[in-house]
Amino acid sequence: MMYRYAYKCGTQKTVKGRILSLLLRMFSGIEAENGKEVQKIKVAIIGAGRVGVSLAEELLNNSETAYVPRGFIDVNREKVGREIHGIPVWSEDEATFQKLGEFEVQEIIFAIPSMDSDKKKALYEYYKNAGYKLKVYDYPTMYTAGGKRHLREFDVEELLFRKPLVVSDERTNEYYKDKVVLITGGGGSIGSELCRQLAKMQTKKIIILDIYENGAYDVQQELKIAYGNSLDLQIEICSITHRKALEKVFERHHPQIIINAAAHKHVPLMEHNCVEAIYNNVFGTQNLVELCEEYGAERFMMVSTDKAVNPTNVMGATKRMCEMIVQSASIHGTVKYSATRFGNVLGSAGSVIPLFKRQIANGGPVTVTDKRIIRYFMTIPEASQLVLQSGAIANNGELFVLDMGQPVKIMDLAENMIRLSGVQGIEIVETGLRPGEKLYEELLVKTEELDKTDNSMIFIERDTALSAEEISKKIRLLRDACDTGDDLIAKEALRSVVPTFKRPEEVNINIIS
Numbered sequence: 001m002m003y004r005y006a007y008k009c010g011t012q013k014t015v016k017g018r019i020l021s022l023l024l025r026m027f028s029g030i031e032a033e034n035g036k037e038v039q040k041i042k043v044a045i046i047g048a049g050r051v052g053v054s055l056a057e058e059l060l061n062n063s064e065t066a067y068v069p070r071g072f073i074d075v076n077r078e079k080v081g082r083e084i085h086g087i088p089v090w091s092e093d094e095a096t097f098q099k100l101g102e103f104e105v106q107e108i109i110f111a112i113p114s115m116d117s118d119k120k121k122a123l124y125e126y127y128k129n130a131g132y133k134l135k136v137y138d139y140p141t142m143y144t145a146g147g148k149r150h151l152r153e154f155d156v157e158e159l160l161f162r163k164p165l166v167v168s169d170e171r172t173n174e175y176y177k178d179k180v181v182l183i184t185g186g187g188g189s190i191g192s193e194l195c196r197q198l199a200k201m202q203t204k205k206i207i208i209l210d211i212y213e214n215g216a217y218d219v220q221q222e223l224k225i226a227y228g229n230s231l232d233l234q235i236e237i238c239s240i241t242h243r244k245a246l247e248k249v250f251e252r253h254h255p256q257i258i259i260n261a262a263a264h265k266h267v268p269l270m271e272h273n274c275v276e277a278i279y280n281n282v283f284g285t286q287n288l289v290e291l292c293e294e295y296g297a298e299r300f301m302m303v304s305t306d307k308a309v310n311p312t313n314v315m316g317a318t319k320r321m322c323e324m325i326v327q328s329a330s331i332h333g334t335v336k337y338s339a340t341r342f343g344n345v346l347g348s349a350g351s352v353i354p355l356f357k358r359q360i361a362n363g364g365p366v367t368v369t370d371k372r373i374i375r376y377f378m379t380i381p382e383a384s385q386l387v388l389q390s391g392a393i394a395n396n397g398e399l400f401v402l403d404m405g406q407p408v409k410i411m412d413l414a415e416n417m418i419r420l421s422g423v424q425g426i427e428i429v430e431t432g433l434r435p436g437e438k439l440y441e442e443l444l445v446k447t448e449e450l451d452k453t454d455n456s457m458i459f460i461e462r463d464t465a466l467s468a469e470e471i472s473k474k475i476r477l478l479r480d481a482c483d484t485g486d487d488l489i490a491k492e493a494l495r496s497v498v499p500t501f502k503r504p505e506e507v508n509i510n511i512i513s
Contacts (some may be wrong), residue, residue, distance in 0.1 A: 003067070009228065010243070014115075014240050015216065028164070029385075039068065040065075040066060040067060040068040040103050040339055041066055041067050041068070041106050041107055042067075042068055042070045042073070042103065042104045042106050042107075043059075043067050043068070043069055043070065043105065043106070043108065043109050043135075044069075044070060044071045044073055044095065044100060044103070044105045044107075044108050044109070045069055045071070045072050045073070045109050045111050045117075045137075046073045046074075046108060046109065046110045046111060046112060046123065047072070047073075047074060047110070047111040047112035048072035048073075048074040048076065048079045048084060048089045049063045049074075049076075049111075049112065051111045051112065051113060051137065051138075052072060052074075052112070052137075052151070052208075053084055053085075053109035055068045055069075055109065055137045055151075056084065056085055056087055057085065060085060067107070067109075067151075069087050069504065070086060070087070070102075070103040070104065070105050071088050071089070071090055071099075071103055071105065072084065072087060072088070072089040073089075073090055073091075073092060073095045073108075074089055074090075074091070075091065075092060079090075080192060081409055082095070088439070093324060093378075093467060097130055099117045100132075101431075103181075103218050105132070106132070106133065107132060107133040107134065107136075107418055108127045108134050108136075109135045109137055109151065110123070110124075110131045110135070110136045110137065110138075111136075111137040111138075112135070113138050113139075116214060124154065124420070125420075128420075133200060133503040134154055135151050135153060135154070136151075136153075136154055137149055137150070137151050137152075137323075137348075138420065152265045154420075161250070169389065171392065171393075172385075172388055172389045172392045172393075173199075173200075173201045173202075175392035176201040176203050176257070176388065176392070177201055177202045177203065178202065178204045179203050179204055179256045179298075180203070180204050180205045180207070180253060180254065180255045180256045180257070181198055181203050181205070181206055181255060181256070181257045181258075181259065182207040182209060182249070182253065182255035182258045182259070182481050183195055183198075183206065183207070183208055183209065183256070183259045183261060184207075184209045184210070184213075184240050184258070184259070184260050184262035184284075185210055185259060185260070185261035185262030185287065185303075186208030186209055186216060186219065186261070186422030187208060187210035187212055187213075187215025187217075187218065187219055187345045187359075188210070188212075188215060188262075189220075189345060190261045190303060190345065190380065190383060190387070190462065191210070191215075191259075191261040191262070191381055192215065192218075192219040193380045193381055193383075193384040194259055194261060194384045194387065194388065195208060195219050195223065196219075196222075196223070196384075196390055197381070197384050197385055198233055198388070199223055199226070199227055201231075201289060204232065205232040205233075205234065205253065206223075206231070206232070206233050206234070207234045207235075207236055207249065207255060208220065208233070208234070208235050208236070209236045209237075209238065209240070209249060209255050209262070210235075210236075210237065210262070211237065211238065211239045211262075212229050213237050213400070216235050216237065217235070219233050220233060220384055232278070233393070238420055239280070239284070240260075240262050240278050240280065240285075240287055240288060241280055241283055241284050241287065243287050246288070246291060246345065247289055247409060250291045250294070250295040251295070254295060254296075255295075255297060256297060256298045256299070257297070257298060257299045257300075257301070257391070258292055258297055258299070258300045258301070259286060259301045259303065259388075259391065260284075260286060260301065260302045260303060261303040262278065262280070263279045263281050263284075263286060263303070263318075263319070264276065264277050264281060264315065264318075265305070265315060266315070266437050267307070267314075267315050267316075267434065267435075267437060268434040268435050268436065268437070269437075270313065270315040270318075270349065271313060271435040271436045272435075272487065273487065274314045274483045274487040274488075274490040274491045274494065275485060275486075275487055275490045277314050277315060277318050278314075278318055278478055278481075278482055278490055278494065279482060281315075281321075281322055281513065282293070282317060282321050282322060282325070282475070282478060283475075283478075283479075285302065285322040285325055285326070285488065286325055286475060288300065289325060289326065289329045289333070289335075289337075292331070292333075292335045292500060293333050293334060293335060296334070297335050298335065298336065299335065299336045299337075299338075299394070300326065300329075300335050300336070300337050300338075301337075301339070301340065301389065301390075301391035301394070302322060302323070302325055302326050302336050302337075302338070302339040302340070303339075303340060303387055304317050304319050304322065304339045304340060304341040304342075304344045304399075305321060305341060305342070305343070306341055306404075307438075308320040308322075308323055308341060309341070309500075310500045310502055311498065311500065311501050311502070312436055312437070312501075312502050312503065312504040313435070313437070313438075313439050313457070313504070314436060314494065315436070316436075317494050317495070317498045317501040320498050320500060320501070321474070321478075321497060321498055322339070322496070323339045323399060323463075324465075324471065324474075324498075325464055325471055326339050327339070327397050327399065327463060327465040327466070328465050328466045328467065328468060328470070328471040329468075330396045330397030331397065331465045331467075332467075332468045336394055336395070336396045337396060337397055338390060338391055338394035338396075338397070338398045338400060338401065339398075339399050339400065340386070340387045340390045340391070340400040341399070341400065341401050341402065341403075341461075342376075342383050342386065342387075342401075342404060343375060343376030343377065343404045344375050344376060344377050344378070345377070345378055345380050345383050346377055346378065346379050346380065346422070352375075352410065352413070353413075353417070354499050355367075356413070356414055356417050357417070359426075359428055360417060360418060360421050360423055363423075363426070364423075364425070364426035364427050365426065365427040365428065365429040366414045366417070366418060366426055366427070366428050366429070366483075367428075367430075367431050368410050368411055368414055368428060368429075368431070369410075369431055369432060369433050369434055369437060370410075370430060370432070370433050370439060371410075371411040371428070371430055372411075372439050373409070373410045373411070373433075373439050374407045374408065374409055374410070374439065375407065375408055375410060376407050376408070377404065377408055378402070378404050383402070386402050386458060387454075389455060389458065390402075390453075390455075390458050392438060392453070393453060393458075394396035395410035397465060398460050399456055399460065399461040399463050400453075400459070400460055400461070401450060401458075401459045401460070401461050402457060402458060402459075403456070403457040403458070403459065410453025411428070414428050427445035431464075433504065435504075436504055437504060438504060447472055450462070454486075474497040477493050477496065477497055478490070478493050478494065478497060480493070481493030481494075488509075493500070
């Protein structure tokens, strides 16, 4: 043990390290592991806690690693001044640029997962401006089942937004335990995270239904690696618009809980593909609702969007129509129904952040449609957990609204991303609003207009359900319009069945620059 300790911790940088090196050389004739240090990248680790120390041990024990730890930076007075595995622990005040220079530190590694986002951002900017390369030792931002902590580059999402909230609770876990759950759109951003969360809850069976086989396959492989045969996971490739194929899925699995995350969501694209948006979003939801009744499902949960509130685009209007279908079914059906609205999701396909990242990597310019545009953001795990929790607490017919926190100005987001990237000379260019685009989304949680739940982030919208006859009439009108194959006719039909569907110019004109 002493031999190993001396070999691992022998160094010329501290008195203790030099003594250990000398003892090792005297008694074994072996030089301490310092010869290779010349070629290695010297790092300081922020955080001398469990995570930081485990990283240091990993680096010391792995002769193939490219890094060698030279010091810890910590605020805990009990640790400052000590050595851990022969590595000194400095306070933030002691870790001056001069001190880091003496120890030849080239990179700084953040190893405090629980660090406050404001503190993390301040330290990031401090060391970045001093010219240090920065890394983080943590799980990937897009966490995958069975994933482990590793050294990686900073993701800008970690620096721009608050730390993700953990919102799942025992009551929610208990509700999904031993249930057969069908997730439509299960290979997508939200759908795949719903699968990950449900896998943790010991569900009886998870059925991933998607039209895009690659997404479904990726989730299947990830969960198989993480859970092996302990998870009953089934993949069904079909469209929710294909009634007969959908019926086979219900016949085969008899799902108890159905979560409808399948939808066309891209606002500008749906403006020019109105017929397809109605077929997939509206008729697909109608198919699922009918089959839930036919096969005696327990609960149907619909994933909705803030764009359904006073919609100014086809995508938002179709989602509002879906909400009306679900709420109507709650008053005449036997299944328990609910819908959950939330805003933009960080890291999802089509999100603005990956676009900004690509534009910065290409040297700019970064494009924003309008400098006044405002959006609400939430992480994929947060949104998914809140969807599952709201579904578990639903009695019947609720339209849940998630509190998305503070709105973010897209212009501020672009400026922050450019600054944090460290790339100089990136321009921001305004390109003008896209078809159907709002300057702001109306998922404003006005507590006086909403009913509260046990969770402070989940509210219930007060809304009146339509009768089955009214819904049938609206569906017929949309079917007749879609049968023409004309997107403009379909859009006008959608406008007539969704009374709150407004033109963008009507809404945007009220915004003051």
